[in-house]
Amino acid sequence: MLELIIVSTLNGVLYGMLLFLMASGLTLIFSMMGVLNFAHASFYMLGAFFGYQLSRALGFWPALLIAPVLVGAIGAAVERYGLRTVHRHGHVAELLFTFGLAFVIEEVVQMLWGRLPVDYRVPPTLDFTAFTIFSTNYPAYKLFELLTAIAIFAVLLLVLTRTRAGLIIQAALTHPDMVAMLGHNVPRVFMLAFGVGTGLAAVAGVIAGPALVTQSNMAGLLGPILFVVVVVGGLGSLAGAFAASLLIGLVQTFAVAMNVSLADLLALFGARLAPDAFFAEITQVTVAQIAPIMPYLLLVLILIFRPRGLFGTRET
Protein backbone atom coordinates (compact mmCIF):
# COMPACT_ATOMS: atom_id res chain seq x y z
CA MET A 1 0.00 0.00 0.00
CA LEU A 2 2.76 2.42 0.97
CA GLU A 3 4.61 1.45 -2.17
CA LEU A 4 1.53 2.22 -4.24
CA ILE A 5 1.15 5.62 -2.61
CA ILE A 6 4.79 6.62 -3.10
CA VAL A 7 5.02 5.46 -6.69
CA SER A 8 1.66 6.94 -7.62
CA THR A 9 2.60 10.23 -6.00
CA LEU A 10 5.85 10.37 -7.97
CA ASN A 11 4.07 9.51 -11.20
CA GLY A 12 1.27 11.92 -10.43
CA VAL A 13 3.63 14.80 -9.73
CA LEU A 14 5.54 13.98 -12.90
CA TYR A 15 2.40 13.92 -15.03
CA GLY A 16 1.26 17.11 -13.33
CA MET A 17 4.54 18.91 -14.03
CA LEU A 18 4.40 17.90 -17.68
CA LEU A 19 0.85 19.21 -17.85
CA PHE A 20 2.05 22.40 -16.22
CA LEU A 21 4.80 22.88 -18.79
CA MET A 22 2.04 23.16 -21.36
CA ALA A 23 -0.66 24.77 -19.25
CA SER A 24 1.69 27.59 -18.18
CA GLY A 25 2.21 28.63 -21.80
CA LEU A 26 -1.45 28.24 -22.60
CA THR A 27 -2.64 30.30 -19.67
CA LEU A 28 -0.02 33.01 -20.28
CA ILE A 29 -1.15 33.28 -23.90
CA PHE A 30 -4.76 33.36 -22.77
CA SER A 31 -4.03 36.21 -20.35
CA MET A 32 -2.37 38.23 -23.07
CA MET A 33 -4.75 37.69 -25.93
CA GLY A 34 -7.96 36.77 -24.16
CA VAL A 35 -8.25 33.73 -26.37
CA LEU A 36 -7.65 30.04 -25.78
CA ASN A 37 -5.11 28.66 -28.21
CA PHE A 38 -6.68 25.42 -29.42
CA ALA A 39 -3.48 24.57 -31.24
CA HIS A 40 -1.36 24.60 -28.09
CA ALA A 41 -1.23 20.80 -27.78
CA SER A 42 -0.23 20.67 -31.45
CA PHE A 43 2.96 22.52 -30.59
CA TYR A 44 3.60 19.88 -27.93
CA MET A 45 3.20 17.24 -30.66
CA LEU A 46 5.53 19.15 -32.99
CA GLY A 47 8.05 19.19 -30.13
CA ALA A 48 7.86 15.40 -29.82
CA PHE A 49 8.28 14.80 -33.58
CA PHE A 50 11.03 17.39 -33.97
CA GLY A 51 12.71 15.85 -30.94
CA TYR A 52 12.45 12.41 -32.51
CA GLN A 53 13.84 13.55 -35.86
CA LEU A 54 16.64 15.65 -34.39
CA SER A 55 17.71 13.04 -31.87
CA ARG A 56 18.13 10.55 -34.71
CA ALA A 57 20.39 12.97 -36.53
CA LEU A 58 22.19 14.70 -33.65
CA GLY A 59 21.41 12.77 -30.51
CA PHE A 60 18.95 13.42 -27.70
CA TRP A 61 20.65 16.31 -25.91
CA PRO A 62 21.05 18.62 -28.91
CA ALA A 63 17.46 17.74 -29.85
CA LEU A 64 16.26 18.76 -26.40
CA LEU A 65 17.70 22.22 -27.04
CA ILE A 66 17.03 22.73 -30.73
CA ALA A 67 13.50 21.31 -31.08
CA PRO A 68 11.88 23.74 -28.61
CA VAL A 69 13.71 26.68 -30.23
CA LEU A 70 12.43 25.66 -33.66
CA VAL A 71 8.89 25.13 -32.40
CA GLY A 72 9.05 28.42 -30.49
CA ALA A 73 10.10 30.18 -33.70
CA ILE A 74 7.16 28.62 -35.52
CA GLY A 75 4.90 29.71 -32.66
CA ALA A 76 6.22 33.29 -32.81
CA ALA A 77 5.69 33.33 -36.58
CA VAL A 78 2.13 32.06 -36.15
CA GLU A 79 1.46 34.94 -33.76
CA ARG A 80 3.16 37.56 -35.90
CA TYR A 81 1.73 36.65 -39.29
CA GLY A 82 -1.45 34.79 -38.32
CA LEU A 83 -3.05 35.66 -35.00
CA ARG A 84 -2.11 39.32 -35.07
CA THR A 85 -3.88 39.78 -38.38
CA VAL A 86 -6.88 37.71 -37.33
CA HIS A 87 -7.09 39.58 -34.01
CA ARG A 88 -8.72 42.58 -35.71
CA HIS A 89 -11.74 40.46 -36.58
CA GLY A 90 -12.49 39.54 -32.98
CA HIS A 91 -12.25 36.58 -30.65
CA VAL A 92 -14.39 34.18 -32.67
CA ALA A 93 -12.10 34.55 -35.66
CA GLU A 94 -9.09 33.95 -33.42
CA LEU A 95 -10.64 30.81 -31.93
CA LEU A 96 -11.44 29.46 -35.38
CA PHE A 97 -7.93 30.28 -36.51
CA THR A 98 -6.26 28.29 -33.72
CA PHE A 99 -8.81 25.49 -34.20
CA GLY A 100 -7.93 25.27 -37.89
CA LEU A 101 -4.24 25.47 -37.11
CA ALA A 102 -4.52 22.37 -34.91
CA PHE A 103 -5.91 20.43 -37.88
CA VAL A 104 -3.27 21.78 -40.24
CA ILE A 105 -0.45 20.75 -37.90
CA GLU A 106 -1.96 17.29 -37.44
CA GLU A 107 -2.24 16.78 -41.22
CA VAL A 108 1.31 17.98 -41.80
CA VAL A 109 2.61 15.64 -39.12
CA GLN A 110 0.73 12.75 -40.73
CA MET A 111 2.14 13.60 -44.15
CA LEU A 112 5.70 13.72 -42.85
CA TRP A 113 5.71 10.91 -40.30
CA GLY A 114 2.60 8.88 -41.07
CA ARG A 115 -0.18 7.76 -38.74
CA LEU A 116 1.71 5.06 -36.91
CA PRO A 117 3.80 5.68 -33.81
CA VAL A 118 7.44 6.55 -34.54
CA ASP A 119 10.30 4.80 -32.78
CA TYR A 120 11.24 7.57 -30.35
CA ARG A 121 13.11 5.96 -27.48
CA VAL A 122 14.54 6.91 -24.15
CA PRO A 123 18.21 7.87 -24.74
CA PRO A 124 20.62 5.13 -23.59
CA THR A 125 22.34 7.51 -21.15
CA LEU A 126 19.10 7.76 -19.20
CA ASP A 127 17.89 4.20 -19.70
CA PHE A 128 18.59 2.74 -16.29
CA THR A 129 16.91 2.33 -12.94
CA ALA A 130 17.36 5.33 -10.71
CA PHE A 131 16.25 3.70 -7.50
CA THR A 132 14.10 0.88 -6.22
CA ILE A 133 11.28 1.42 -3.77
CA PHE A 134 10.18 -1.87 -2.27
CA SER A 135 9.75 -3.86 -5.48
CA THR A 136 9.24 -1.01 -7.97
CA ASN A 137 12.15 0.02 -10.16
CA TYR A 138 11.85 3.71 -10.78
CA PRO A 139 13.33 4.61 -14.18
CA ALA A 140 15.94 7.37 -14.35
CA TYR A 141 14.20 8.87 -17.37
CA LYS A 142 11.10 9.66 -15.33
CA LEU A 143 13.26 11.36 -12.74
CA PHE A 144 14.92 13.33 -15.54
CA GLU A 145 11.50 14.42 -16.86
CA LEU A 146 10.49 15.54 -13.40
CA LEU A 147 13.68 17.52 -12.79
CA THR A 148 13.53 19.18 -16.20
CA ALA A 149 9.96 20.27 -15.62
CA ILE A 150 10.80 21.65 -12.16
CA ALA A 151 13.86 23.49 -13.50
CA ILE A 152 11.83 25.10 -16.27
CA PHE A 153 9.14 26.10 -13.82
CA ALA A 154 11.77 27.76 -11.62
CA VAL A 155 13.32 29.61 -14.56
CA LEU A 156 9.91 30.74 -15.80
CA LEU A 157 9.03 32.07 -12.37
CA LEU A 158 12.35 33.93 -12.12
CA VAL A 159 11.99 35.42 -15.59
CA LEU A 160 8.44 36.57 -14.93
CA THR A 161 9.09 38.12 -11.54
CA ARG A 162 12.71 39.24 -11.70
CA THR A 163 13.49 40.37 -15.23
CA ARG A 164 12.42 43.46 -17.08
CA ALA A 165 10.80 41.42 -19.85
CA GLY A 166 8.81 39.51 -17.24
CA LEU A 167 7.65 42.75 -15.62
CA ILE A 168 6.59 44.10 -19.01
CA ILE A 169 4.53 40.96 -19.62
CA GLN A 170 2.91 41.15 -16.18
CA ALA A 171 2.06 44.82 -16.63
CA ALA A 172 0.85 44.30 -20.19
CA LEU A 173 -1.62 41.66 -19.01
CA THR A 174 -3.67 44.33 -17.25
CA HIS A 175 -2.64 47.61 -18.94
CA PRO A 176 -1.27 46.97 -22.45
CA ASP A 177 -1.97 50.55 -23.59
CA MET A 178 -0.11 52.13 -20.68
CA VAL A 179 2.87 49.82 -21.17
CA ALA A 180 3.03 50.89 -24.81
CA MET A 181 2.86 54.56 -23.85
CA LEU A 182 5.90 54.06 -21.61
CA GLY A 183 7.79 53.16 -24.78
CA HIS A 184 7.60 49.36 -24.82
CA ASN A 185 6.75 47.52 -28.02
CA VAL A 186 3.89 45.44 -26.64
CA PRO A 187 3.06 43.43 -29.80
CA ARG A 188 6.69 42.34 -29.96
CA VAL A 189 6.61 41.29 -26.30
CA PHE A 190 3.43 39.30 -26.97
CA MET A 191 5.02 37.62 -29.96
CA LEU A 192 8.02 36.59 -27.87
CA ALA A 193 5.78 35.34 -25.08
CA PHE A 194 3.81 33.31 -27.61
CA GLY A 195 7.08 31.87 -28.88
CA VAL A 196 8.22 31.00 -25.34
CA GLY A 197 4.83 29.48 -24.50
CA THR A 198 4.83 27.23 -27.56
CA GLY A 199 8.52 26.46 -26.98
CA LEU A 200 7.66 25.26 -23.46
CA ALA A 201 4.98 22.99 -24.89
CA ALA A 202 7.64 21.64 -27.24
CA VAL A 203 9.99 20.91 -24.32
CA ALA A 204 7.19 18.86 -22.81
CA GLY A 205 6.83 17.09 -26.16
CA VAL A 206 10.53 16.31 -26.49
CA ILE A 207 10.80 14.81 -23.02
CA ALA A 208 7.37 13.11 -22.93
CA GLY A 209 7.69 11.64 -26.43
CA PRO A 210 9.97 8.73 -25.48
CA ALA A 211 7.98 7.93 -22.34
CA LEU A 212 4.60 8.02 -24.05
CA VAL A 213 3.73 7.24 -27.67
CA THR A 214 4.89 9.70 -30.32
CA GLN A 215 2.03 9.56 -32.78
CA SER A 216 0.00 11.99 -34.89
CA ASN A 217 -3.00 11.77 -32.53
CA MET A 218 -1.06 12.76 -29.41
CA ALA A 219 -2.19 16.39 -29.64
CA GLY A 220 -5.80 15.32 -29.84
CA LEU A 221 -5.40 13.09 -26.79
CA LEU A 222 -3.76 15.74 -24.65
CA GLY A 223 -5.54 18.91 -25.80
CA PRO A 224 -8.79 18.38 -23.87
CA ILE A 225 -6.95 17.59 -20.62
CA LEU A 226 -4.99 20.80 -21.04
CA PHE A 227 -8.17 22.85 -21.24
CA VAL A 228 -9.44 21.10 -18.14
CA VAL A 229 -6.25 22.13 -16.33
CA VAL A 230 -6.54 25.74 -17.40
CA VAL A 231 -10.25 26.03 -16.59
CA VAL A 232 -9.97 24.22 -13.25
CA GLY A 233 -6.99 26.37 -12.27
CA GLY A 234 -8.73 29.56 -13.33
CA LEU A 235 -8.27 31.09 -16.76
CA GLY A 236 -5.18 33.23 -16.89
CA SER A 237 -3.81 32.25 -13.48
CA LEU A 238 -0.31 30.79 -13.45
CA ALA A 239 -0.59 29.66 -9.82
CA GLY A 240 -3.96 28.11 -10.62
CA ALA A 241 -2.54 26.26 -13.60
CA PHE A 242 0.21 24.91 -11.35
CA ALA A 243 -2.20 23.69 -8.68
CA ALA A 244 -4.62 22.23 -11.21
CA SER A 245 -1.83 20.47 -13.12
CA LEU A 246 -0.66 18.71 -9.97
CA LEU A 247 -4.21 17.99 -8.85
CA ILE A 248 -5.18 16.40 -12.14
CA GLY A 249 -1.86 14.58 -12.42
CA LEU A 250 -2.35 13.05 -8.97
CA VAL A 251 -6.06 12.33 -9.37
CA GLN A 252 -5.47 10.50 -12.60
CA THR A 253 -2.50 8.41 -11.54
CA PHE A 254 -4.12 7.44 -8.24
CA ALA A 255 -7.37 6.57 -9.97
CA VAL A 256 -5.56 4.33 -12.44
CA ALA A 257 -3.91 2.48 -9.57
CA MET A 258 -7.13 1.85 -7.69
CA ASN A 259 -8.91 -1.39 -8.42
CA VAL A 260 -11.81 -0.66 -6.13
CA SER A 261 -15.37 -0.75 -7.37
CA LEU A 262 -18.68 0.36 -5.92
CA ALA A 263 -19.50 -3.29 -5.28
CA ASP A 264 -16.39 -3.61 -3.11
CA LEU A 265 -17.45 -0.55 -1.16
CA LEU A 266 -20.92 -1.97 -0.66
CA ALA A 267 -19.44 -5.28 0.38
CA LEU A 268 -17.52 -3.46 3.07
CA PHE A 269 -20.84 -2.55 4.64
CA GLY A 270 -22.14 -6.05 4.21
CA ALA A 271 -24.39 -5.24 1.30
CA ARG A 272 -24.18 -7.62 -1.60
CA LEU A 273 -26.09 -7.29 -4.83
CA ALA A 274 -27.28 -10.34 -6.69
CA PRO A 275 -25.24 -10.73 -9.89
CA ASP A 276 -28.40 -10.42 -11.99
CA ALA A 277 -29.73 -7.36 -10.14
CA PHE A 278 -30.47 -4.17 -11.99
CA PHE A 279 -27.30 -1.98 -12.15
CA ALA A 280 -25.18 -4.77 -10.69
CA GLU A 281 -22.74 -4.49 -13.56
CA ILE A 282 -22.24 -0.81 -13.06
CA THR A 283 -21.25 -1.41 -9.45
CA GLN A 284 -18.52 -3.73 -10.72
CA VAL A 285 -16.76 -0.91 -12.61
CA THR A 286 -13.48 -0.07 -10.87
CA VAL A 287 -12.09 3.38 -10.23
CA ALA A 288 -9.22 2.52 -12.58
CA GLN A 289 -11.67 1.99 -15.39
CA ILE A 290 -13.24 5.42 -15.03
CA ALA A 291 -9.86 7.17 -14.49
CA PRO A 292 -9.85 8.77 -17.96
CA ILE A 293 -13.08 10.64 -17.25
CA MET A 294 -11.98 11.90 -13.84
CA PRO A 295 -10.51 15.19 -15.15
CA TYR A 296 -13.75 15.96 -16.98
CA LEU A 297 -15.76 15.11 -13.91
CA LEU A 298 -13.59 17.60 -12.04
CA LEU A 299 -14.17 20.15 -14.79
CA VAL A 300 -17.94 19.79 -14.50
CA LEU A 301 -17.82 20.08 -10.71
CA ILE A 302 -15.61 23.18 -10.89
CA LEU A 303 -17.85 24.82 -13.46
CA ILE A 304 -20.88 24.20 -11.27
CA PHE A 305 -19.44 25.17 -7.89
CA ARG A 306 -16.60 27.56 -8.69
CA PRO A 307 -16.90 28.82 -12.27
CA ARG A 308 -13.87 31.09 -12.10
CA GLY A 309 -11.61 28.16 -11.19
CA LEU A 310 -9.42 27.56 -8.18
CA PHE A 311 -7.34 30.74 -8.47
CA GLY A 312 -9.16 32.57 -11.23
CA THR A 313 -10.06 36.20 -10.98
CA ARG A 314 -12.10 36.85 -14.07
CA GLU A 315 -15.75 35.98 -14.36
CA THR A 316 -15.84 33.93 -17.50
Added chain:
Amino acid sequence: MSEPLLRVRDLHAYYGKSHILHGVDLEVAAGEIVAILGRNGAGRSTTLKAIMGDVPPQGSVAFRGAGIAGRKPYEIARLGLGYVPEDRAIFPTLTVAQNLILGRKRGNRAPRFGFEQTYQLFPRLQERADTAAGVLSGGEQQMLTICRTLMGDPDLIMIDEPTEGLAPQMVTRVGELLREIAGRGIAILLVEQKLAIALDVAHRLYVMGHGRMVFEGTPADLRANEAVRREWLEV
Protein backbone atom coordinates in the same frame (compact mmCIF):
# COMPACT_ATOMS: atom_id res chain seq x y z
CA MET B 1 10.44 82.32 -32.29
CA SER B 2 12.16 79.04 -33.08
CA GLU B 3 10.33 75.79 -33.82
CA PRO B 4 8.25 74.79 -30.77
CA LEU B 5 8.78 71.39 -29.15
CA LEU B 6 5.23 70.33 -29.96
CA ARG B 7 3.12 71.84 -32.69
CA VAL B 8 -0.42 70.65 -33.35
CA ARG B 9 -2.31 71.97 -36.37
CA ASP B 10 -5.92 71.32 -37.34
CA LEU B 11 -6.17 68.14 -35.30
CA HIS B 12 -9.36 66.08 -35.69
CA ALA B 13 -10.28 62.90 -33.86
CA TYR B 14 -13.26 60.57 -33.76
CA TYR B 15 -14.63 58.01 -31.33
CA GLY B 16 -16.41 55.70 -33.71
CA LYS B 17 -18.68 58.04 -35.65
CA SER B 18 -18.75 60.91 -33.19
CA HIS B 19 -16.49 63.78 -34.13
CA ILE B 20 -14.68 64.86 -30.93
CA LEU B 21 -11.88 67.20 -32.02
CA HIS B 22 -12.73 69.85 -34.61
CA GLY B 23 -9.39 71.24 -35.64
CA VAL B 24 -7.27 71.78 -32.52
CA ASP B 25 -4.25 74.11 -32.81
CA LEU B 26 -1.71 74.16 -30.02
CA GLU B 27 1.98 74.65 -29.30
CA VAL B 28 4.30 73.88 -26.43
CA ALA B 29 7.84 75.29 -26.29
CA ALA B 30 10.75 73.51 -24.61
CA GLY B 31 10.62 73.82 -20.81
CA GLU B 32 7.22 75.49 -20.87
CA ILE B 33 4.21 74.63 -18.68
CA VAL B 34 1.03 74.84 -20.72
CA ALA B 35 -2.40 74.08 -19.32
CA ILE B 36 -5.55 73.13 -21.20
CA LEU B 37 -8.71 74.13 -19.38
CA GLY B 38 -12.32 73.48 -20.23
CA ARG B 39 -15.44 71.66 -19.16
CA ASN B 40 -15.89 67.91 -19.21
CA GLY B 41 -16.47 66.69 -22.74
CA ALA B 42 -14.71 69.68 -24.35
CA GLY B 43 -12.12 67.30 -25.82
CA ARG B 44 -9.14 67.97 -23.55
CA SER B 45 -8.31 64.35 -22.75
CA THR B 46 -8.93 63.32 -26.36
CA THR B 47 -6.42 65.96 -27.48
CA LEU B 48 -3.70 64.31 -25.36
CA LYS B 49 -4.70 60.82 -26.52
CA ALA B 50 -4.67 61.88 -30.17
CA ILE B 51 -1.18 63.40 -29.78
CA MET B 52 0.01 60.18 -28.15
CA GLY B 53 -1.53 58.04 -30.88
CA ASP B 54 -3.90 56.31 -28.45
CA VAL B 55 -6.81 57.71 -30.49
CA PRO B 56 -6.19 57.86 -34.27
CA PRO B 57 -5.34 61.51 -35.07
CA GLN B 58 -6.15 63.35 -38.29
CA GLY B 59 -4.21 66.49 -38.97
CA SER B 60 -0.68 67.52 -38.22
CA VAL B 61 1.21 66.70 -35.02
CA ALA B 62 4.90 67.60 -35.04
CA PHE B 63 7.27 66.79 -32.18
CA ARG B 64 10.71 68.44 -32.45
CA GLY B 65 9.82 69.23 -36.04
CA ALA B 66 9.08 65.63 -37.05
CA GLY B 67 5.55 64.51 -37.90
CA ILE B 68 4.28 61.89 -35.45
CA ALA B 69 0.60 61.60 -36.43
CA GLY B 70 -0.07 57.99 -37.38
CA ARG B 71 2.89 56.55 -35.53
CA LYS B 72 2.43 53.95 -32.80
CA PRO B 73 2.24 55.04 -29.13
CA TYR B 74 5.42 53.19 -28.17
CA GLU B 75 7.35 54.89 -31.00
CA ILE B 76 6.03 58.29 -29.95
CA ALA B 77 7.01 57.56 -26.34
CA ARG B 78 10.53 56.64 -27.44
CA LEU B 79 10.86 60.00 -29.20
CA GLY B 80 10.60 61.66 -25.80
CA LEU B 81 6.90 62.28 -25.26
CA GLY B 82 5.56 61.11 -21.92
CA TYR B 83 1.90 60.64 -21.07
CA VAL B 84 0.14 60.20 -17.74
CA PRO B 85 -3.48 59.19 -18.30
CA GLU B 86 -6.38 60.33 -16.18
CA ASP B 87 -7.03 56.84 -14.78
CA ARG B 88 -3.33 56.68 -13.74
CA ALA B 89 -3.00 53.08 -14.98
CA ILE B 90 -0.80 51.91 -12.11
CA PHE B 91 0.26 48.28 -12.45
CA PRO B 92 -1.43 47.17 -9.24
CA THR B 93 0.21 43.77 -8.74
CA LEU B 94 3.73 45.08 -9.26
CA THR B 95 5.65 46.86 -6.52
CA VAL B 96 6.29 50.59 -6.49
CA ALA B 97 9.91 50.02 -7.54
CA GLN B 98 8.85 47.67 -10.35
CA ASN B 99 6.37 50.25 -11.62
CA LEU B 100 9.20 52.78 -11.73
CA ILE B 101 11.53 50.35 -13.53
CA LEU B 102 8.94 49.91 -16.26
CA GLY B 103 8.97 53.64 -16.87
CA ARG B 104 12.58 53.43 -17.87
CA LYS B 105 13.34 52.99 -21.55
CA ARG B 106 16.04 50.75 -22.89
CA GLY B 107 19.48 52.32 -23.14
CA ASN B 108 18.65 55.39 -21.06
CA ARG B 109 20.92 55.06 -18.05
CA ALA B 110 20.88 58.60 -16.71
CA PRO B 111 17.46 60.24 -16.91
CA ARG B 112 16.90 63.67 -15.41
CA PHE B 113 14.51 61.86 -13.07
CA GLY B 114 15.84 58.57 -11.74
CA PHE B 115 15.17 56.56 -8.61
CA GLU B 116 17.28 58.98 -6.61
CA GLN B 117 15.39 62.11 -7.63
CA THR B 118 12.03 60.37 -7.29
CA TYR B 119 12.78 59.11 -3.80
CA GLN B 120 14.25 62.44 -2.79
CA LEU B 121 11.07 64.23 -3.83
CA PHE B 122 8.77 61.55 -2.41
CA PRO B 123 10.40 59.69 0.50
CA ARG B 124 7.03 58.00 0.90
CA LEU B 125 7.57 56.12 -2.38
CA GLN B 126 10.94 54.90 -1.14
CA GLU B 127 9.39 53.66 2.11
CA ARG B 128 6.86 51.74 0.09
CA ALA B 129 9.23 50.64 -2.70
CA ASP B 130 8.48 46.95 -2.16
CA THR B 131 4.75 47.36 -1.59
CA ALA B 132 2.25 46.41 -4.27
CA ALA B 133 1.31 49.65 -6.02
CA GLY B 134 -2.37 48.75 -5.88
CA VAL B 135 -2.55 49.44 -2.14
CA LEU B 136 -1.14 52.98 -2.30
CA SER B 137 -3.42 55.93 -1.56
CA GLY B 138 -4.80 57.97 -4.45
CA GLY B 139 -2.25 60.72 -3.91
CA GLU B 140 0.66 58.29 -3.73
CA GLN B 141 -0.54 56.57 -6.90
CA GLN B 142 -0.66 59.93 -8.66
CA MET B 143 2.92 60.69 -7.63
CA LEU B 144 3.99 57.21 -8.71
CA THR B 145 2.39 57.44 -12.13
CA ILE B 146 3.98 60.83 -12.84
CA CYS B 147 7.38 59.65 -11.60
CA ARG B 148 7.05 56.44 -13.62
CA THR B 149 6.66 58.43 -16.83
CA LEU B 150 9.50 60.76 -15.80
CA MET B 151 11.81 57.73 -15.48
CA GLY B 152 11.61 57.49 -19.28
CA ASP B 153 13.25 60.91 -19.48
CA PRO B 154 10.70 62.66 -21.71
CA ASP B 155 11.27 66.16 -23.10
CA LEU B 156 7.55 66.80 -22.82
CA ILE B 157 5.19 65.19 -20.33
CA MET B 158 1.44 65.34 -20.87
CA ILE B 159 -0.52 64.92 -17.64
CA ASP B 160 -4.28 64.43 -17.57
CA GLU B 161 -6.04 65.78 -14.44
CA PRO B 162 -3.30 65.08 -11.89
CA THR B 163 -5.20 66.70 -9.02
CA GLU B 164 -8.52 64.97 -9.58
CA GLY B 165 -9.86 63.45 -6.37
CA LEU B 166 -6.86 64.50 -4.28
CA ALA B 167 -6.93 66.14 -0.85
CA PRO B 168 -6.06 69.87 -0.89
CA GLN B 169 -2.66 69.24 0.70
CA MET B 170 -1.84 66.72 -2.03
CA VAL B 171 -2.96 69.19 -4.71
CA THR B 172 -0.32 71.62 -3.41
CA ARG B 173 2.30 68.85 -3.62
CA VAL B 174 1.35 68.16 -7.23
CA GLY B 175 1.77 71.86 -8.00
CA GLU B 176 5.26 71.80 -6.45
CA LEU B 177 6.13 68.67 -8.43
CA LEU B 178 5.08 70.32 -11.70
CA ARG B 179 7.37 73.28 -11.03
CA GLU B 180 10.18 70.93 -10.08
CA ILE B 181 9.75 69.03 -13.37
CA ALA B 182 9.73 72.20 -15.44
CA GLY B 183 12.77 73.41 -13.49
CA ARG B 184 14.70 70.48 -14.92
CA GLY B 185 13.89 71.55 -18.46
CA ILE B 186 11.01 69.15 -19.06
CA ALA B 187 8.02 70.80 -20.75
CA ILE B 188 4.54 70.05 -19.39
CA LEU B 189 1.20 69.92 -21.17
CA LEU B 190 -1.35 69.81 -18.40
CA VAL B 191 -5.06 69.09 -18.62
CA GLU B 192 -6.64 70.58 -15.53
CA GLN B 193 -10.08 71.18 -14.13
CA LYS B 194 -9.06 73.39 -11.23
CA LEU B 195 -8.65 76.95 -12.48
CA ALA B 196 -6.65 78.09 -9.44
CA ILE B 197 -3.80 75.60 -9.82
CA ALA B 198 -3.65 76.11 -13.59
CA LEU B 199 -3.39 79.88 -13.18
CA ASP B 200 -0.77 79.31 -10.51
CA VAL B 201 1.66 76.98 -12.33
CA ALA B 202 1.13 77.49 -16.07
CA HIS B 203 3.12 79.88 -18.25
CA ARG B 204 0.42 79.76 -20.90
CA LEU B 205 -3.17 78.52 -21.00
CA TYR B 206 -5.61 77.26 -23.57
CA VAL B 207 -9.35 77.02 -23.01
CA MET B 208 -11.19 74.35 -24.97
CA GLY B 209 -14.83 74.21 -25.95
CA HIS B 210 -16.66 71.91 -28.34
CA GLY B 211 -13.51 70.27 -29.64
CA ARG B 212 -11.45 73.38 -30.47
CA MET B 213 -9.41 76.06 -28.73
CA VAL B 214 -11.51 79.08 -27.81
CA PHE B 215 -8.86 81.03 -25.88
CA GLU B 216 -5.11 81.24 -25.70
CA GLY B 217 -3.09 83.48 -23.42
CA THR B 218 -1.13 83.98 -20.23
CA PRO B 219 -2.63 83.50 -16.75
CA ALA B 220 -2.89 87.29 -16.51
CA ASP B 221 -4.85 87.40 -19.80
CA LEU B 222 -7.31 84.80 -18.53
CA ARG B 223 -7.71 86.54 -15.17
CA ALA B 224 -8.59 89.71 -17.04
CA ASN B 225 -11.00 88.00 -19.43
CA GLU B 226 -14.15 87.37 -17.45
CA ALA B 227 -16.24 86.65 -20.56
CA VAL B 228 -14.17 83.59 -21.49
CA ARG B 229 -14.19 82.28 -17.94
CA ARG B 230 -17.97 82.67 -17.71
CA GLU B 231 -18.75 81.16 -21.09
CA TRP B 232 -16.30 78.23 -21.14
CA LEU B 233 -15.19 77.44 -17.62
CA GLU B 234 -17.66 78.26 -14.90
CA VAL B 235 -20.32 75.66 -14.29
